[in-house]
Amino acid sequence: MASIELSVEVARPSAESAALLEGAGYQLFRGPIGWRVVFVTSLIGTHSLRSHAHLVARELIVDFGLTALTEPPTVSLHDPDGDIDLKVASLVLEDARRASDPDPLQILSRRELRRVRQYGPK
Incomplete structure (x- = not known):
């Protein structure tokens, strides 16, 4: 990934x-x-x-005499190559999978089962 697309919100x-x-x-x-x-x-x-996006946004605002709507300036990132989008999408999909298909329950050994019955869960 060598470049990134930025969007900066400014006043008119x-x-x-x-x-x-x-x-x-x-x-x-x-x-x-x-x-x-x-x-x-x-x-x-x-x-x-x-951090890089905010630095570039601030330079843009100063260089062109623009006014930011918020402090720090609102910046949106988009990766034209799709590397960031793929990583974020895979995290979202993994969370969705775990929400609808939770990991299997842990199978306790007899000793652990006895300890849970005697003292309660940890």
Whole structure:
């Protein structure tokens, strides 16, 4: 994974800022709450994606004279390669499987069964 797609929520940009954003290759969308700037950036490392995203978002806000709607800025991540999406999806599926199909009960030995009857569960 060498790049990540970011979406940053901002207040309505001025006409000048919007023109600068579009000229620099950023996409600008109007959302229900505010505006979104969407762009693809290269990653410094893969250990702290969220920290990297907030750093890039703050630089974008300062460089183009934008106003963030929240502090820290609201940032959405999307992996164009699908690596992050696959990992998250596998975790969600595993949780769903365990919720509807719990792991089998532990079979106790006679000694453990006697201890549970005598002293109760741990």
